[in-house]
Structure formats: C-alpha cells, structure tokens
Amino acid sequence: MTDLTRKTAVELAELMTSGQASSVEITQAHLDRIAAVDGAVQAFLHVDTEGALAQAAEVDRKRGAGEQLGPLAGVPLALKDVLTQEGVPTTAGSKILEGWKPPYDSTVVKRLRSAGIVILGKTNMDEFAMGSSTENSAYFTTHNPWDLGRIPGGSGGGSSAAVAAYEAPLAIGTDTGGSIRQPGAFTGTVGVKPTYGGTSRYGLIALASSLDTPGPCARTTLDTALLHEAIAGYDPMDSTSIKQDVPPVVDAARRADVNGLRIGVVKELGGEGYQPGVEARFHESVELLTKLGAEVVEVSCPHFQYALPAYYLILPSEASSNLAKFDAMRYGLRVGDDGVNSAEKVMSLTREAGFGDEVKRRIMLGTHALSSGYYDAYYGQAQKVRTLIQRDFANAYEQVDVLVSPATPTTAFPIGDRADDPIAMYKNDLCTIPVNLAGNAAASFPCGLADEDDLPVGFHVMAPVMRDDLLYQVGSALEAALAEQWGGVLMAQAPELEVTR
Amino acid sequence: MAGSGRNQPVILRNQLDQFMPSITREEVAHLARLARIELTDAELDHLAPQLDQIIALVGQVSQVAADDIPPTSHALPITNVMRPDENVPCLTPEQALAGAPAAEEQRFRVPRILEED
Incomplete structure (x- = not known):
C-alpha cells in the first residue's frame, strides 16, 4: 500500500469514502510516522494514541452504518497545546500547567469532533504562545523538518512542523502576531x-484577547480551506464572535x-532587513500572479512601521492581566505551600x-505599560496606532482587493541564534503583526526556496475583514501555477527525515 | 486609570521626545513585586537591561498618534453582547476541583490569606 502519510486530507477522505482505507489505518499510519520521526522533530508534547484510535474507530463505525459524515471525517490532525481538549493534558507550553487536564473542550475541539476529525x-x-x-x-525546542538545526517558527512551530514532517495532514494553530503564518x-x-472573531476563542488559553485567533494549517490550500470551514463560524460562548456566515473559503480554494483581481504590494514591507532570497521569491510570485491576470499595484501603508511597537504594548498589557489567573490556587503548579508561607x-x-x-x-512590560502615569503614553497611544493601521488598510482596500508581502523578513534561523535577543526575535513578525492589530484575515502560502539557504519562503496575503475567501483564491492560484513550474508541490522538495524504528 | 488627566499624553509625549524612555533595575524589581513574581537577583541582572531596550522600542508609539485619533480597543466594534438568561449545565464540583493543587471538603484549599500579626 502507498504511504498514507504522504496523502493530502482530500486524498485521505477519498480513500475512506471509496472504502480503500479506514480511518483506523490512516490514524495508525500517522501514529507510526510520529513514532519514527518525532524523536528528531519534537513537534508533539503529547501523543494521544488511544484517544485517536478510538475516535478513528468511531468514524469507521459511523461510515459503516451509512451515517452522513463531513468532508474531513476520519482525517487525523495535530492540535496546538493552547486549546483545551477534555481529559487530555494541556500545558500551553508552560511548566505552570504541567499535568493539567482540562475539564471541558474548546469550541474548536468540539467542532473538530463533530466533523469527525x-x-x-x-x-x-x-x-x-509568546x-x-x-x-x-x-519543555523542548521543535526542529524544522527542512533543516533540523533550525527553528520551525513560532509560536505554533509544533503544529507546522508536524504537518511538514508528514506526522499529520492537518493542524490547528493560533495567531496573535503571526504564530500560524510565520x-x-x-x-x-x-x-x-x-x-478576528471568525473562529472562536472559547477554550483557547488567552494570550492577548483582542488579538488571539485560532486557524488552520495544512500542506495544501484546499486542505486548509476545508479545515477552516470545519472550525469557523459564530459561537455564542465567545462574546467577540462574529454573527455572520463563514466566508466561502472552500469554493474560493x-x-x-x-x-x-487587484493586488497591492505593500511598499513598507520590504527592502532593508529583508533577505534577498525572500524578496526574490516574493517578487517572482507577484509576477506569476500578474501573468495569471491579476492587476498589481504598489500600495503605501505608512503606519505599518509603528505596528511592532504598538503590538509590544497591547500584547503584554493584555497578557499581564490574562496571566494573573495563574495564581496557584485553583489549578496548575503550587510552590512553597509549607503551612507557613502566605x-x-x-x-x-x-x-x-x-x-x-x-x-x-x-508580564512585567505589561504591568509597566498599564501602571498609572504610563497608561496614556503607552497603552492609550498604542490603541491609537491601531486605529491608524486600520485606516491604512481601509485606504488600501479602496484601491485593491488584497494586499501582499513576504510573510517573514528572513527564512528559518538556526536554533539558539536569537534565543536571548528579544528584539531580534520580535522583528520576525514585522509583516504579520499589522493584520492582528487591525483584525482582518491573512495567510502564508509556500512560494519557493531562498537561494542562500534552500529554505522555504512564505507569500503573505492580507484580505479585508470577513473576506477570508480571497486568501484562498490567491493562494490556490499561486499554488497551482508554482506546482506546474516545479512539477509538484514545494513540500516534495523537502529532504527525507531519517526514520528511527 | 485612563481618566488620569486629558493633558497628560501631550506632556509625556514631549518628555519622551527629549529622553529615551528607560527603566531601572529597581523599577523592574518593583514591577516583579506588583506582578507577583519572586525574581532572583540573577534574573533581575539579566531581565532589567532587556526590558530597558524593549521599552525604548515601544516608546516609539508616543511619536505617532495625534490627539484627535480615537483609540481602537477591539478589532471589530461589537458592543453589549449578552447571552440569554437561561440555566445551562456547568462543571460538577468534582470536575472543577480535579485540577486543584489542594482540595478539602469540596473546596479549594489555599495557603493562609491573612498576616499573622
């Protein structure tokens, strides 16, 4: 039998509907792949072997009984450890939650379950997610499957690495400043x-409540769109959830x-500080889209340069109050409770x-920014910058349908390179942060390898609020044109990981 | 906090234009106490200069927005979201206490809250 882990979610679904493979077989193949390569990649904090096989068996039973199932029923997925799943350890990558088993499912998990994923x-x-x-x-650093000496990006590096290492065809991430796209x-x-508000935050361990957005990861645009459709939509459990239909993302893909289509290249997201190989692949992709009939113009978003400083006031301010709940009283770690300490x-x-x-x-930065005497100068000003960035987007969308840029200024860097230089680390998210501050939709699509290091480059597309479908329209057109050029998808060029038994 | 004087942003902005915003080791120690984090001296030595750099970076926002720009606190304007006033199932006491560091008599057991004197 062909290797099930190399299939897309769509192909796996077809194998199941035509009776050529069961969900249990497909799930087992991915569990075997995890056992074989995750020692090197380290994408997973917890593998729920029994739970996954039980879910798979249940989908197979329903299919056997002739029940109506969703398009992704039986397809395996990797879940970022920031979303609660009842009874399964959830740590958000922190020691303070080590061993915690949530008593409830997040809305995203509920929807995955009802889709049979x-x-x-x-x-x-x-x-x-910081x-x-x-x-x-x-716990540990995840390794980039393209080069195990490099980081996979973050914060959702585990989810993206799992997908790139063929440990799962689908994954869920959360994006507060770029944690899915980077x-x-x-x-x-x-x-x-x-x-923002298109996917529910209920059961998502909050980093910055006005920015956090769960979203889909996969190896192809269509797989991503199908997962998007499965998890998105209004949720009464999240007061910032948008009461509108999910944009037609699958049709668009x-x-x-x-x-x-009118495409605007953001002038401010390029030039100094951008790796030449990243810019080269980005501009080739723009040319390719022009050949496909898109009208491309350059657009200026003058306030994007203030997005990074504004973000590093808004995020820590919200995070410092959200993380106050970790007080050692009701759940998680407790240290020093010796009967004497207060x-x-x-x-x-x-x-x-x-x-x-x-x-x-x-937490300390947020505490500082919110303290009396500084609030207006920092948090208040940052919120005004947010307005200016929204206006930049609004002005741009009067001229174009979508905006584009490189997804990141550089490719993946070596492990340890920026680990103790916070500001260098923050600059990773220069291109992705403006969208989080404005609340609209954005995506990164693979667009080639940089000449300097043969590492992947992301093509960033930014669409207006609730026009998530436009992302997929651009991404799938680019994906098809590039696949034709390369004779296959970019992932086919990834080096084979050594398999351990 | 926000209402601590309308003129304040202007004054602070002028100050920040003249001096790079900065933070001392003592101020960082104070913030750690406010945030209930018992930092070690070694951590203070390490984190204080980093926070100083970050504060210089974020201080740039003070140069940007004019007074007539309204703040945006949420990406999309949604106000007064209410759920229907209906009883819905909630966690059982056992579920709620399952993750507690310590529990007694169906309650969270916590360290003493009052000072001894």
Whole structure:
C-alpha cells in the first residue's frame, strides 16, 4: 500500500469514502510516522494514541452504518497545546500547567469532533504562545523538518512542523502576531489567520484577547480551506464572535482564479532587513500572479512601521492581566505551600518557578505599560496606532482587493541564534503583526526556496475583514501555477527525515 | 486609570521626545513585586537591561498618534453582547476541583490569606 502519510486530507477522505482505507489505518499510519520521526522533530508534547484510535474507530463505525459524515471525517490532525481538549493534558507550553487536564473542550475541539476529525495529540509551542521559534517552550525546542538545526517558527512551530514532517495532514494553530503564518512560511506549509472573531476563542488559553485567533494549517490550500470551514463560524460562548456566515473559503480554494483581481504590494514591507532570497521569491510570485491576470499595484501603508511597537504594548498589557489567573490556587503548579508561607508568597514563588523568561518579560512590560502615569503614553497611544493601521488598510482596500508581502523578513534561523535577543526575535513578525492589530484575515502560502539557504519562503496575503475567501483564491492560484513550474508541490522538495524504528 | 488627566499624553509625549524612555533595575524589581513574581537577583541582572531596550522600542508609539485619533480597543466594534438568561449545565464540583493543587471538603484549599500579626 502507498504511504498514507504522504496523502493530502482530500486524498485521505477519498480513500475512506471509496472504502480503500479506514480511518483506523490512516490514524495508525500517522501514529507510526510520529513514532519514527518525532524523536528528531519534537513537534508533539503529547501523543494521544488511544484517544485517536478510538475516535478513528468511531468514524469507521459511523461510515459503516451509512451515517452522513463531513468532508474531513476520519482525517487525523495535530492540535496546538493552547486549546483545551477534555481529559487530555494541556500545558500551553508552560511548566505552570504541567499535568493539567482540562475539564471541558474548546469550541474548536468540539467542532473538530463533530466533523469527525481525529486528534492525534498536542503540539509544542512557545510558552503561552509568546515567541517566534518554540525556543520559549518550557519543555523542548521543535526542529524544522527542512533543516533540523533550525527553528520551525513560532509560536505554533509544533503544529507546522508536524504537518511538514508528514506526522499529520492537518493542524490547528493560533495567531496573535503571526504564530500560524510565520511557522507556515518557515516550514513550507500553508497557514491561515482567519478574521478576528471568525473562529472562536472559547477554550483557547488567552494570550492577548483582542488579538488571539485560532486557524488552520495544512500542506495544501484546499486542505486548509476545508479545515477552516470545519472550525469557523459564530459561537455564542465567545462574546467577540462574529454573527455572520463563514466566508466561502472552500469554493474560493477550488476556483483558484485571480483574473481581474487587484493586488497591492505593500511598499513598507520590504527592502532593508529583508533577505534577498525572500524578496526574490516574493517578487517572482507577484509576477506569476500578474501573468495569471491579476492587476498589481504598489500600495503605501505608512503606519505599518509603528505596528511592532504598538503590538509590544497591547500584547503584554493584555497578557499581564490574562496571566494573573495563574495564581496557584485553583489549578496548575503550587510552590512553597509549607503551612507557613502566605497565599501571596506562594503565588509569587509559584509564578517565579512556573513561568519562563519571556513570559516574565512580557508580564512585567505589561504591568509597566498599564501602571498609572504610563497608561496614556503607552497603552492609550498604542490603541491609537491601531486605529491608524486600520485606516491604512481601509485606504488600501479602496484601491485593491488584497494586499501582499513576504510573510517573514528572513527564512528559518538556526536554533539558539536569537534565543536571548528579544528584539531580534520580535522583528520576525514585522509583516504579520499589522493584520492582528487591525483584525482582518491573512495567510502564508509556500512560494519557493531562498537561494542562500534552500529554505522555504512564505507569500503573505492580507484580505479585508470577513473576506477570508480571497486568501484562498490567491493562494490556490499561486499554488497551482508554482506546482506546474516545479512539477509538484514545494513540500516534495523537502529532504527525507531519517526514520528511527 | 485612563481618566488620569486629558493633558497628560501631550506632556509625556514631549518628555519622551527629549529622553529615551528607560527603566531601572529597581523599577523592574518593583514591577516583579506588583506582578507577583519572586525574581532572583540573577534574573533581575539579566531581565532589567532587556526590558530597558524593549521599552525604548515601544516608546516609539508616543511619536505617532495625534490627539484627535480615537483609540481602537477591539478589532471589530461589537458592543453589549449578552447571552440569554437561561440555566445551562456547568462543571460538577468534582470536575472543577480535579485540577486543584489542594482540595478539602469540596473546596479549594489555599495557603493562609491573612498576616499573622
């Protein structure tokens, strides 16, 4: 039998509907692949072998009984460890939650279950999603399947690496400043940040509540769109959820047509600080889209340059208050409870022991930004910058349908390279952060390998609020044209991982 | 906090234009106490200069927005979201206490809250 782990989600679904493979066989093949390569990749914090096989058996039983099933029923998926799944360890990459088993499912997990999607396990991430490399995980660093000496991006590096290492055809990430798109770019996979409020945050361990957005990851645009459709839509459990129909993302991915589409290249997202190989692949992709009939113009978004500083005020401010809940009283770690220490002392000792450096940095930065005398100068000003960035987008969308840029200024960097240089690390997300501040939709699609290092480059597409379908329209057109050029998808060029038995 | 004087942003902006915003080791120690994190001296030595650099970076926002720009707190304007006033199932006490560091008599057991004197 052909290797089931090399199939797309769509192909796996076809094998199941035609009776050529069962979900249990497909799930087992992916569990075997995890056993063979995850020692090197380290994408998973927890593999739920029994739970996954039970979910798969249930899908097979339903299919056998002739029940109506969703298009991805029986397909396995890797879940970022920041979303709760009842009874399965959920840590958000932090020691403070080590061993915690949530008593409820997040909305994303509920929807995955009702779609019959099989959850293989929980993927590694930077602690509380604070980081761009997984090096801030309290457990271990995930390795990039394209080059095991390099980071896979972050915070959702585990999810993207799992997909790129053929450990799962689908994965869920969360994007607060680029945590789906940047790892997607670094691993040669597709990553989509839906419109804020388009996917539910219920059961997502909050980093920055006004920015956090769950979204889909996969190796192809169509697989990503199908997963997007499965998890998106209004949820009464999330008060910021949008009460509208899910944009027609699957139709758009199938249409793969940019003829007549107006595309704006963001002038400010390029030039100094951008790796030549990244810019080369980006501009070739823009040319390719022009050949496919898109009208391309240059667009200026003058306030994007302030997105990074504004983000590093808004995020730490929200994070510092969200993470106040880790107080050693109701769940998670408790340190120093010796019968003498006060609750406050225990709290301080626990947070000292349970949080890593980056979490401490951001909590203190947020505490500073929100303290009296600084609030207006920092947080208040940052919120005004947010308005200016929204206006930049609004002005741009009067001229064009979508905006494009490289997804990241560079390709994946070596492990350890920026681990103790927070500002260099923050600059990874220069291209992705403006969208989070404005709340619209964006995606990264693989667009080739940089000449300098043969590592994947991501093509970033930014669409207006609730026009997530446009991302897929551009991404699938680009994917088809590039596949024709290369004689296959980019992932086919990835080096084979050594398999251990 | 936000209402601590309308003129304040202007004054602070002028100050920030003249001086790079910065933070001392003592101020970082104070922030750690406010945030209930018992930092070690070694951590303070390490984190304080990094925070100082980050604060210089984020201080750039003070140069940008004019006073007439309204702040955006949420990406999409959604206000007064209410759920229907209906009883819905919730966690059982056993489920709620399952992750507790310590529980007694169907309650969370916590360290002493009052000072001894």
